[in-house]
Amino acid sequence: MTLPPNLSLLVHRDPELMAQAAAARLITAIVDAQAAGGSASVVLTGGRNGNGLLAALAGSPARDAVDWGHVDLWWGDERFLPAGHPDRNYTQACQALLDALPLDPARVRPMPASDGPPGDDPEAAAEAYAAELADAPGPFDVLLLGVGPDTHVASLFPGHPAVRVTDRTVVAVREAPKPPPTRISLTLPAIRSARQVWLLAAGADKARAAATALAASDAVEAPASGAFGTRTLWLLDQAAAAELPELPATTA
Numbered sequence: 645m646t647l648p649p650n651l652s653l654l655v656h657r658d659p660e661l662m663a664q665a666a667a668a669r670l671i672t673a674i675v676d677a678q679a680a681g682g683s684a685s686v687v688l689t690g691g692r693n694g695n696g697l698l699a700a701l702a703g704s705p706a707r708d709a710v711d712w713g714h715v716d717l718w719w720g721d722e723r724f725l726p727a728g729h730p731d732r733n734y735t736q737a738c739q740a741l742l743d744a745l746p747l748d749p750a751r752v753r754p755m756p757a758s759d760g761p762p763g764d765d766p767e768a769a770a771e772a773y774a775a776e777l778a779d780a781p782g783p784f785d786v787l788l789l790g791v792g793p794d795t796h797v798a799s800l801f802p803g804h805p806a807v808r809v810t811d812r813t814v815v816a817v818r819e820a821p822k823p824p825p826t827r828i829s830l831t832l833p834a835i836r837s838a839r840q841v842w843l844l845a846a847g848a849d850k851a852r853a854a855a856t857a858l859a860a861s862d863a864v865e866a867p868a869s870g871a872f873g874t875r876t877l878w879l880l881d882q883a884a885a886a887e888l889p890e891l892p893a894t895t896a
C-alpha cells in the first residue's frame with residue numbers, strides 16, 4: 645500500500661488507546677500552534693470516535709499545558725436539532741470535555757441549532773455559519789473527522805448531493821441516510837483548507853470504510869477519500885485497519 649507523502653497512517657491497539665494517543669497528539673498540536681502564533685483553531689467532530697478523543701483529553705493531566713482561553717473551536721458538522729438536544733454534536737462535546745475547560749465563550753462556535761437565531765431553516769443556518777467562518781483568521785490548525793461505516797465524514801454521505809458542493813464552505817444536508825435526516829456540514833473544499841486533517845476510525849464496523857476510502861479516489865462515492873488537508877493523518881485501531889491491504893506504519 646503506497647500513501648501520498650503528505651498522508652500518514654497510524655494504527656493503535658484498540659479504541660481506548662487510539663483515543664488517548666489522539667488526545668495527546670491534539671494537545672501537542674494545539675501547544676505548538678499557540679507557540680507559533682498565539683492561538684490555535686480546531687474543528688471538532690461528533691460520533692463515537694470524536695467523542696472518545698474528547699473524553700480521553702478530559703482525563704489527561706497534560707491538557708493543562710494548553711492555554712484554553714486562546715483556542716478557537718469550530719464544528720465540522722451538526723445534527724440540526726434544538727439547542728441542548730442530547731444528539732447534537734455540540735451537546736455531546738460539552739458533556740465529554742468542553743464544560744470542564746476554561747474556554748473563551750467568544751471563541752467557541754457551535755453550528756446553529758434548529759431553534760437558534762437563523763430559525764428552523766437549515767439553509768439559513770448553513771449560510772449563517774459560513775458567514776462566521778468567513779471572518780475567521782487563517783486556516784484551521786487541526787480539523788477532526790470521524791469516519792462513518794459508510795465512509796461518510798462530517799455530514800457528507802456517499803452519493804448525497806451535499807458531497808458535490810464546491811461553491812461554499814457550509815451546506816445544509818437534508819434526507820441524510822443516518823438520523824437525524826437534517827444536518828449542517830462543512831463542504832469538502834472547506835475541509836481541504838485545513839492545515840491538518842485527522843480522520844478517526846476505530847472499531848470493526850469501520851474496517852470496510854477505511855479500506856475503501858484509502859483505496860478510492862472518488863470522493864462522491866467515498867467521502868472520506870476526499871477529506872484531506874495540507875497534511876492528512878489517519879488514526880485507526882487494529883480492528884478498523886483489518887481490511888487494509890498492508891500496514892505501512894503501526895504503533896502499539
Ligand SMILES: O=C1O[C@H](COP(=O)(O)O)[C@@H](O)[C@H](O)[C@H]1O
Binds near residue numbers: 691692733793798
Ligand atoms: O453522525 C455523525 O457520524 C460521524 C461518524 O460517527 P461514528 O459514531 O460512526 O464514529 C461523525 O463523525 C459526525 O460528526 C456525526 O455527525
